[in-house]
Amino acid sequence: MNWRHTRLGRSLTSPDASPHSTATTAESRIVGFTDLERVLVPRSAVEVANSHMRSVGRDGYEGFALWIGRRDGTVFNVTETLIPAQSGVRSEDGVCVTVNGDELFRINVYLYDHGLTLIAQLHSHPTDAYHSDTDDSFPIATTVGAFSLVIPDFARHPFSFERCATYRLDHRSSWVSIPPDAVGRIFKFTDGLEG
Ligand SMILES: [Zn+2]
Numbered sequence: 001m002n003w004r005h006t007r008l009g010r011s012l013t014s015p016d017a018s019p020h021s022t023a024t025t026a027e028s029r030i031v032g033f034t035d036l037e038r039v040l041v042p043r044s045a046v047e048v049a050n051s052h053m054r055s056v057g058r059d060g061y062e063g064f065a066l067w068i069g070r071r072d073g074t075v076f077n078v079t080e081t082l083i084p085a086q087s088g089v090r091s092e093d094g095v096c097v098t099v100n101g102d103e104l105f106r107i108n109v110y111l112y113d114h115g116l117t118l119i120a121q122l123h124s125h126p127t128d129a130y131h132s133d134t135d136d137s138f139p140i141a142t143t144v145g146a147f148s149l150v151i152p153d154f155a156r157h158p159f160s161f162e163r164c165a166t167y168r169l170d171h172r173s174s175w176v177s178i179p180p181d182a183v184g185r186i187f188k189f190t191d192g193l194e195g
Contacts (some may be wrong), residue, residue, distance in 0.1 A: 009072045029113050033143055036119075036145060038048075038077050038186060039076045039147070041078045041168065041189055049159070050155050053122070053124035053154065053155035054124075057153075058154070064099060065082070066084065066107070070116060070117060076119050081151065087099075097123060098119075104140065117140075117162075118159050120149060124150075124155045125151070125152055129163070131150035131167050133184055139169070141169065142169070144173075145169060147166060148167045149167075151164045161183045162180045166178045
């Protein structure tokens with residue numbers, strides 16, 4: 001089956017940049033999130049993302065979710081899951097989910113106004129979890145060191161890093177696959193909001 005994955009609209013600008021400007025400092029471009037050692041994710045944020053993807057998956061659609069929060073030194077605290085307004089599409093070519101440019105702009109303003117940044121994007125696939133060419137070409141997370149998680153089987157199973165495919169954006173704007181044991185050293189689930 002040749003699944004098609006498309007994401008329309010512009011990607012979010014750097015978290016350090018005003019949404020009204022595409023300018024970023026050289027420093028933010030270089031460091032980004034690459035120096036993060038730990039990403040703390042409340043179980044509630046995991047559940048909100050997985051429930052959304054499972055829900056739209058029941059109707060045969062891919063789902064998209066964002067983990068956002070604040071960094072504290074080398075630790076990033078995810079404070080909420082943001083579910084963008086999105087359009088799932090099913091066609092003979094497969095399935096895809098799109099987030100339009102107006103919604104990306106709205107999200108960018110929300111992040112900027114609240115001092116939040118986007119650390120990870122998550123989306124579901126009908127079956128296998130992998131980063132498709134379109135996933136590579138049209139990410140919403142664009143900060144170096146940010147993560148992209150692909151959840152298999154329309155998120156029918158409880159969330160697990162063992163099950164999903166995890167990628168991290170490197171300095172050359174390539175999404176590099178990260179093995180589950182390495183992911184487990186970075187991401188920790190927590191029972192509540194930290195810090
Ligand atoms: Zn995909």
